[in-house]
Amino acid sequence: MSESPVTAPSPARKRRGNMQLLMANRLAAAGLFIFGFIVVVALLAPVLPIPNPDLTDQPNRLLPPLSQGHLLGTDHLGRDILSRLIWGTQVSLLVGISATALAALFGSLIGLVAGYARGATDSVLMRLVDMLMAFPYILLAIAIVAALGPGLLNALYAIALVNIPFFARNIRGVTVSIRNREFVDAARLSGKSHAAILFTEVLPNVLPVIVITMSTTVGWMILETAGLSFLGLGAQPPTSDLGSMLGQARAQLFTAPHASIIPGIMIFVLVMSINLLGDGIRDVLDPRLRSGALDRPMAVTRIERKTKPAPTLADAPALVVDGLSAGFDNGGGVTPAVRNISFRLGKGECLGLIGESGSGKSVTALSLMGLVASPPGVITAGGVYIEGQEVLSLREQELIGLRGARVAYVFQDPLTTLHPLFAVGEQIAEAILAHQKMGKTAAHARAVELMESVGIRDAASRASAYPHELSGGQRQRIGIAMALANEPDIIIADEPTTALDVTVQARILELLDALRRERGLALLLITHDFGVVAQVCDRVAVMRHGEIVEQGDTQDILRDPQHDYTKRLIACVPELGEGHGFLDRVRPLFKEAGA
Amino acid sequence: MPTYIAKRLLAAIPVILGLSIIVFLVMKLIPGDPAQALLGSYATPDNVARINRALGLDRSWPEQYFIWIANLLQGDFGRSYVLNRPVLDEVIERFGATLILAGAALVLCSVLGILAGIVSAVRQFGWTDRIVTFFVLIGISMPAFFLGLVFILFFAVQWRLLPASGMYAVYGGGDLPDLLRHLVLPASTLAIVATGVVARLTRAAMLEVLRQDFIRTARAKGLSENTVIYRHAFRAALVSVIPVLGIQAGFVLGGAVYIETVFQWPGLGQMLVKAVSTRDILLVQGGVLIATSVYVLVNLLADVAQAMLDPRLKA
Numbered sequence: 001m002s003e004s005p006v007t008a009p010s011p012a013r014k015r016r017g018n019m020q021l022l023m024a025n026r027l028a029a030a031g032l033f034i035f036g037f038i039v040v041v042a043l044l045a046p047v048l049p050i051p052n053p054d055l056t057d058q059p060n061r062l063l064p065p066l067s068q069g070h071l072l073g074t075d076h077l078g079r080d081i082l083s084r085l086i087w088g089t090q091v092s093l094l095v096g097i098s099a100t101a102l103a104a105l106f107g108s109l110i111g112l113v114a115g116y117a118r119g120a121t122d123s124v125l126m127r128l129v130d131m132l133m134a135f136p137y138i139l140l141a142i143a144i145v146a147a148l149g150p151g152l153l154n155a156l157y158a159i160a161l162v163n164i165p166f167f168a169r170n171i172r173g174v175t176v177s178i179r180n181r182e183f184v185d186a187a188r189l190s191g192k193s194h195a196a197i198l199f200t201e202v203l204p205n206v207l208p209v210i211v212i213t214m215s216t217t218v219g220w221m222i223l224e225t226a227g228l229s230f231l232g233l234g235a236q237p238p239t240s241d242l243g244s245m246l247g248q249a250r251a252q253l254f255t256a257p258h259a260s261i262i263p264g265i266m267i268f269v270l271v272m273s274i275n276l277l278g279d280g281i282r283d284v285l286d287p288r289l290r291s292g293a294l295d296r297p298m299a300v301t302r303i304e305r306k307t308k309p310a311p312t313l314a315d316a317p318a319l320v321v322d323g324l325s326a327g328f329d330n331g332g333g334v335t336p337a338v339r340n341i342s343f344r345l346g347k348g349e350c351l352g353l354i355g356e357s358g359s360g361k362s363v364t365a366l367s368l369m370g371l372v373a374s375p376p377g378v379i380t381a382g383g384v385y386i387e388g389q390e391v392l393s394l395r396e397q398e399l400i401g402l403r404g405a406r407v408a409y410v411f412q413d414p415l416t417t418l419h420p421l422f423a424v425g426e427q428i429a430e431a432i433l434a435h436q437k438m439g440k441t442a443a444h445a446r447a448v449e450l451m452e453s454v455g456i457r458d459a460a461s462r463a464s465a466y467p468h469e470l471s472g473g474q475r476q477r478i479g480i481a482m483a484l485a486n487e488p489d490i491i492i493a494d495e496p497t498t499a500l501d502v503t504v505q506a507r508i509l510e511l512l513d514a515l516r517r518e519r520g521l522a523l524l525l526i527t528h529d530f531g532v533v534a535q536v537c538d539r540v541a542v543m544r545h546g547e548i549v550e551q552g553d554t555q556d557i558l559r560d561p562q563h564d565y566t567k568r569l570i571a572c573v574p575e576l577g578e579g580h581g582f583l584d585r586v587r588p589l590f591k592e593a594g595a
Numbered sequence: 596m597p598t599y600i601a602k603r604l605l606a607a608i609p610v611i612l613g614l615s616i617i618v619f620l621v622m623k624l625i626p627g628d629p630a631q632a633l634l635g636s637y638a639t640p641d642n643v644a645r646i647n648r649a650l651g652l653d654r655s656w657p658e659q660y661f662i663w664i665a666n667l668l669q670g671d672f673g674r675s676y677v678l679n680r681p682v683l684d685e686v687i688e689r690f691g692a693t694l695i696l697a698g699a700a701l702v703l704c705s706v707l708g709i710l711a712g713i714v715s716a717v718r719q720f721g722w723t724d725r726i727v728t729f730f731v732l733i734g735i736s737m738p739a740f741f742l743g744l745v746f747i748l749f750f751a752v753q754w755r756l757l758p759a760s761g762m763y764a765v766y767g768g769g770d771l772p773d774l775l776r777h778l779v780l781p782a783s784t785l786a787i788v789a790t791g792v793v794a795r796l797t798r799a800a801m802l803e804v805l806r807q808d809f810i811r812t813a814r815a816k817g818l819s820e821n822t823v824i825y826r827h828a829f830r831a832a833l834v835s836v837i838p839v840l841g842i843q844a845g846f847v848l849g850g851a852v853y854i855e856t857v858f859q860w861p862g863l864g865q866m867l868v869k870a871v872s873t874r875d876i877l878l879v880q881g882g883v884l885i886a887t888s889v890y891v892l893v894n895l896l897a898d899v900a901q902a903m904l905d906p907r908l909k910a
Contacts, residue, residue, distance in 0.1 A: 134887065137849050148626070246738075373810075
């Protein structure tokens with residue numbers, strides 16, 4: 001339903017390379033630029049005109065930044081901070097990247113083997129990985145360093161080890177999903193060994209995940225190795241990385257804060273540039289992880305009409321829709337979805353709105369109360385009159401007051417449309433309390449009554465059930481009870497029976513029909529099934545490509561459809577026992593349409 | 596529910612046993628002969644053999660492990676030879692301080708992170724969202740130990756608002772207000788660094804929930820937007836945020852190591868760092884094992900809380 005039925009397919013967009021995509025993301029580009037600069041400077045350390053980082057100069061200790069000959073000042077031994085910063089960055093980068101590479105190597109191997117072999121190998125390996133994950137990360141690293149002794153290399157091993165689980169888990173997940181794909185089966189049948197399959201067939205497909213996991217963990221690993229060095233458990237003098245620079249300068253924090261702050265900022269900038277870049281790489285390699293602008297859920301449908309319709313309509317029936325056009329916000333503009341929809345619906349009447357999926361039925365139904373949320377809907381023209389009053393011009397609060405009170409909805413799949421974590425009775429009571437002043441107990445009692453009235457047996461005890469504990473038919477009855485909660489004038493039922501078994505379907509339709517007759521409800525029934533229309537609707541409007549192509553009494557249209565498309569829809573209702581004759585009958589109707 | 600909790604408790608036992616095996620094996624990584632290290636210059640072959648026999652080091656690894664575990668179960672974690680007191684006493688004393696710090700940080704980062712995540716999701720791509728995203732990025736890139744130093748510089752040294760170190764004032768302290776004053780800086784440092792992840796994942800969970808059909812139903816019922824967001828959407832998002840809070844419990848327990856060092860907080864982390872540099876292996880072993888077991892239990896609590904929120908998980 002999210003695709004626009006009226007616009008021509010947009011010209012095929014040119015596929016951009018990964019690098020171009022990365023550069024299009026401004027933050028990632030900035031991250032790449034900063035990270036690249038840091039790496040180049042760190043690598044150039046031996047040839048840059050900077051003093052020896054270990055050259056002590058006691059008389060000139062703790063010089064502030066911008067001192068003669070020491071751009072960033074000197075530390076507690078009179079060593080040049082700029083020089084130490086550049087050399088320290090080199091060490092930090094080297095250690096962080098090596099730790100990442102080690103973790104990636106062993107983690108990916110474990111993940112590949114576990115995911116490919118499955119069975120006992122898988123459970124043993126993954127239980128081990130789970131055990132490693134059960135430690136608060138840095139504590140295991142500290143235990144390892146405690147055993148091996150403080151030192152940069154030992155810190156590197158410890159950090160790599162505690163990060164193996166991330167790789168193992170991610171890579172195993174992907175491997176499991178790949179191992180049963182056709183191309184792996186083909187390789188197996190062609191007689192390739194398991195090792196060959198793993199490295200030539202599976203690995204290339206897993207590689208993006210490895211790269212994503214690396215790019216998102218490397219910043220963290222640099223941070224943690226710096227942390228261990230800061231604690232004095234990593235780099236030992238004379239070697240120093242950014243963390244140990246900070247750790248040593250801490251003693252002079254109050255007298256010479258620059259000696260601590262400079263390496264601290266360096267770690268921060270380095271890690272931030274890597275995180276920016278990492279997020280960018282993830283977005284490029286795995287677009288599913290990125291939430292696109294089109295998915296943006298909005299609270300309400302926006303209303304942007306050039307001309308405002310008349311605020312009231314004289315002697316109008318319960319519901320009048322007049323020239324309604326609506327579409328979706330596609331970020332830059334509006335993709336139209338429905339155009340110039342008009343219909344009227346009186347009390348006690350049932351209008352069927354029929355069409356194939358994508359014809360704009362649901363958008364129409366939801367637009368009436370401004371409920372098209374995702375992708376964000378925009379109403380571009382027309383008016384909706386409830387009892388002669390134009391409702392789209394109302395203030396948000398007034399529109400909310402109408403929803404569920406005067407106009408109620410019954411939706412398609414009651415498993416997804418009921419809140420999974422609230423008891424059904426509570427959900428009905430909540431609908432009552434949204435519009436009526438009464439106590440909680442009274443609302444609950446009323447909810448049970450409503451459940452009885454829609455034919456739920458043993459309603460008092462069922463009220464405390466959760467949606468997943470009910471059958472599909474019962475759930476839809478709850479949906480209907482909820483719609484009836486405030487005795488609305490109009491019920492909009494959006495494919496209320498589509499998700500149900502055929503026998504249940506018939507009963508739900510009977511219930512809706514009976515309620516309409518008893519209570520004089522105006523029922524707008526959205527469906528793709530002419531059988532349903534024939535059963536309950538007085539009148540029918542046929543929608544196609546976002547427009548109503550034909551509208552009239554159900555009997556007239558069934559007997560003598562005017563529009564070609566209506567004829568085809570009617571022909572599509574199979575008859576019992578028709579067998580293959582049905583396909584032969586329907587096929588020629590769709591030949592010319594190319595459908 | 597009680598059966599569910601019992602089941603989860605039973606499932607935690609093998610995990611804690613597995614952890615103890617890993618800790619045991621890590622201690623076997625120690626290069627050289629522990630008896631030699633313990634005795635230093637007194638390490639005559641005779642003495643080494645005697646110590647090995649006394650510590651049970653002449654037995655096989657599995658035997659050593661079972662003896663060790665049996666002792667642990669009786670509350671005997673060994674003696675710290677540096678502090679010359681039972682490991683368990685020292686660990687319990689220190690762990691209290693860590694729990695105060697980590698607990699405060701966990702509460703802070705949960706509240707801040709969840710609020711920021713919700714606001715950010717509801718105003719996706721708006722200004723609030725951008726500001727939150729920016730702070731999240733700073734949070735996850737900021738070294739906790741550096742942020743702590745910066746806080747000390749400004750709040751304690753520059754503006755003299757809050758104490759820079761310790762848990763109580765040396766003179767005349769010791770009551771609750773004094774503790775809270777000392778807690779503010781270390782707890783907020785730890786919380787700020789941990790908030791980023793909570794905010795990021797809450798935002799993702801909220802965005803996922805906000806596009807669900809039942810949110811549309813809630814709006815169609817005529818509920819106010821606040822009820823839709825905070826009651827319907829957040830309740831559903833919380834189910835996936837709770838495990839994240841469990842993981843953050845591990846993050847603050849681990850991060851406490853840095854914070855305690857920076858702020859001289861007399862907790863387990865500070866003890867561990869000292870113990871590592873003095874090679875007080877039994878103390879490290881006991882401290883890590885107890886902290887990790889608590890973390891496992893916190894995650895178990897998170898599982899139970901999740902099942903209480905989501906009736907579908909109880910089955």
